[in-house]
Amino acid sequence: MFVCLCHGITDKQIADAARKEGIGNMRELRKQLGVGSQCGKCVQLAQQVIDNTIVDE
Ligand code: FES
Structure with missing residues (x-):
């Protein structure tokens, strides 16, 4: 699912970045x-994806 429409970034890409990088x-x-650098609407959801990914580990 797309989290950041402005930059076309999915939850999977964010989770991968949290895990691997x-x-x-x-x-x-x-x-x-670049997530959150344009309209900012994705910030809350993107943060959740990061948090969930870190908690999952
Ligand atoms: Fe992420 Fe606009 S949807 S900056």
Whole structure:
């Protein structure tokens, strides 16, 4: 599912970034994938995906 429509980023891409590249917060995710850098609507959901991914490990 798409989380960030502005940049076409899916929840899977965010989870992968959290797992493989150790992305742990929105600031890092924004820098890496651009998520949340345009309209900002995706920020809350993207944060949830990061949190859930980290909790799952
Ligand atoms: Fe992510 Fe707009 S949907 S910045």
